[in-house]
Amino acid sequence: MDWGHAGRQLGFLVVFALLGYAFRALMRRLAERDRWRVALIVGRGAETAAAAGDRLAE
Structure with a gap:
């Protein structure tokens, strides 16, 4: 098991939960x-982040 990867995933979940609460x-x-x-701005930011993630995955 790759503990570094698991740690990054756990960190993501913690940050995601905190940002969701905020x-x-x-x-x-x-x-x-x-x-x-605000919903439009956040939605656009999420769309941009997803597109950037797709480009990084290539």
Whole structure:
């Protein structure tokens, strides 16, 4: 078993959980009319990150 790889995956899961919690807290604080703007920005960032990951995998 590759422990370095497993450690990176565990680190990813921890960071993902923390960012998910922070994003949820942010969305609760925002006014209803501002939430869609933030969702669009985050969605675009996720799309860009996925495309960059696809290019790195090639």
